[in-house]
Amino acid sequence: MPDPMYRQIAEQLREEIESDRFDADKPLPTESQLQVSHKVSRNTIRQAIDLLDGWGLVEKRPGSGTFIRKQYEPFVTTLSEWQKKSGSEDKPGSEDESDSGLGGGEGAAAFNEVKARGRMGKFLSPRVEIQLASKNVSERLRVPPGTNVISRHQQRFIDGQPWSLQTSYYPMDLSDRGATQLLLAGDIKEGAVKYLGDVLQLKQVGYRDRIAVRRANETELRFFGLREDANIPVFILLRTAYGVDGASTEPFPFRFTESVFPSDRNQFVINVGNVPDGLAEPAKI
Amino acid sequence: MPDPMYRQIAEQLREEIESDRFDADKPLPTESQLQVSHKVSRNTIRQAIDLLDGWGLVEKRPGSGTFIRKQYEPFVTTLSEWQKKSGSEDKPGSEDESDSGLGGGEGAAAFNEVKARGRMGKFLSPRVEIQLASKNVSERLRVPPGTNVISRHQQRFIDGQPWSLQTSYYPMDLSDRGATQLLLAGDIKEGAVKYLGDVLQLKQVGYRDRIAVRRANETELRFFGLREDANIPVFILLRTAYGVDGASTEPFPFRFTESVFPSDRNQFVINVGNVPDGLAEPAKI
DNA sequence: GCAAATTTGTTCGTATGTATT
């Protein structure tokens, strides 16, 4: 039993696209042209192109045409530490935290990784709000639901492309005790982790990342320039950071971060134990 | 300008589904019924339902009806180690590796995590093949492309549901030097890492994970019971494991593993440094 | 076990709307 016509046509177009038989800058043949050349109705052509669209291969622009979607060079974010400490063993949580804290995707460390990979990062100034803790945030920060928390939201770009959306939540407690910069909309140049260490003797000792994938919501579709039809899901990276300070030797959560990364241009790397030096290149999948 | 009809209808149906206004066991109203109740053509109803299908909310069964898709309780896999070592600091790569090696998603450790989470794991017997190393495999294992490598492919189930597909590649070298069990189709009860340690004094000292997301291929759609329309992508987890043995103190890659997890039922957790004890619960996203 | 009824799948033709050039 052969596949239905629209699927056969879609497969054929896919094959033609992937072997560069179309000009990448110019639109594909129009629906009317394809309707003629494949001797089917325009509806059937549209079904075929809708498939390609759902596969993320093409992008339809009303009034203009159907174009081949540009494939991104994936950007790799290292979630564990990625800078080897010279002259010290590789011990997360040990005493010699460098400027980037434990590294891996945090503000300062993330920016450094972008630079180290020879790409151009642009992190907009954070938008700061006092919010009531959602159930999720209150559970992670161990504050009662509805408590005020500091929310710092930031848009990040790489090579001019929208790259990630990040929101960090801090207990109000921290600003009350003197970390007042958390309330200012500007960047914290040295990185929030180092700042909290300097001001409150709050030292990050570890973090837990959770990775999941879901469909992009309205805001995310708009910011990342994704078309809903293309069905590009987003990574959700939830990080709970733990620290100790003078008052407590038992680690407690002091920051909860939710980051959103479109899956068409992002990958993650985790190094555990002793692995070769150097930044990991993207995986071919 | 209001949304088109099919989108309005889709949103309304979504709202009705999410507030449990339909019986989860019985099909939704048929296309003909909806066509009447919404006073539109059947094609328009089909467009609306196709949207819900693409959102993964419903599942269409020809001849039978349209059903609400069951949501999975996500299974969480810890990629870093997840068992605290009693009486020892938390140092990956240190001397006191327990039974599960460095832990985190490996055969033995993965099975233990499933058990620890109170769920029922079933890992089928691996299918073993001698293959020519692909470009990807040869790069990771640092063997010339086209060299023979051992491939061990395994299907994994949790609570009776297909959960992941995993293929590990080992240099032939290892079996030549005595690790002959790698060539047998049976399970390696103690875990491959421990086995290699016992037989070849090959000790795992670290690993690097890469995480990406892509569309499921034919095989994966079939195995995981996914419908193409539902557009559920899969996680790709690539792990390169490094070890040392008597002959070399410089870590070298001895195993490369590619695992595939459907994103509708899987999440990952990474612990870095000092984090609270206990298995992390799924993220709410 | 088979035939009929039901339900979704495919394809056609047509008309009109909306966005872009």
Place this chain on the structure above:
DNA sequence: CAATACATACGAACAAATTTG
């Protein structure tokens, strides 16, 4: 403003898968 190209919507017919009597 006109032409072009994709978007929405209607109606119809037949096919294929599944359930039911």
